[in-house]
Amino acid sequence: MNDLFFYTIIIVSLVLFLIGVYGVLTRRNAIGILMSIEIMFNSANINLVAFNKFLALEQNIGIVFPIFIITLAAAETAVGLALILSIYRKIKSVYVEKMDLLKW
Template identity: 55%
Template sequence: MTGVPLTHILFVSTALFFIGMYGLFTRRNMITMLMSIELMLNSVNINFVAFNKYLFPDKLDGIFFTIFIITIAAAEAAVAIAIIINLYRSHQSIDVEDATEMKF
């Protein structure tokens, strides 16, 4: 296989992972935080697919793992958005700074 080497793909996925982490820590809107987490999960997907294709082409473990991650990320987003809607009903806001009743 010629073309893009594995390290380039790993660089992209690792960068994506830490961009997601940065977004999670700096954003204050809960939906955006959820999107940041999806970014992190997608970087894992890229990792799995890349490793599977470049290093272990005779196996399917990585591809299967990716499918399960996508499914579970959808389930997680569904529950998280339900919780956020419920939080919006009581707080009238989806800013994490407003959900500070419990501290220390």
């Protein structure tokens, strides 16, 4: 029963991660890409918490690490959205194929 539970959790988080990868690969909108990245972060967090519950670790390390991930994800979102907004101000678009200022 424990094995089944453990493997189901990992498969679920794997599926969520791949949904995030799919979103990053197919979205045109930069905000949509950021949202897909959030999905990938969360699938990693699910995995860490499951490892904390179902594998023998010394302490609750699997709970402390997701806290740092959530903090950094919040910082990443703030900076990413600020970048998108400043790009939007410059080129009046949020679509990634229009962001080709560095291409010659």
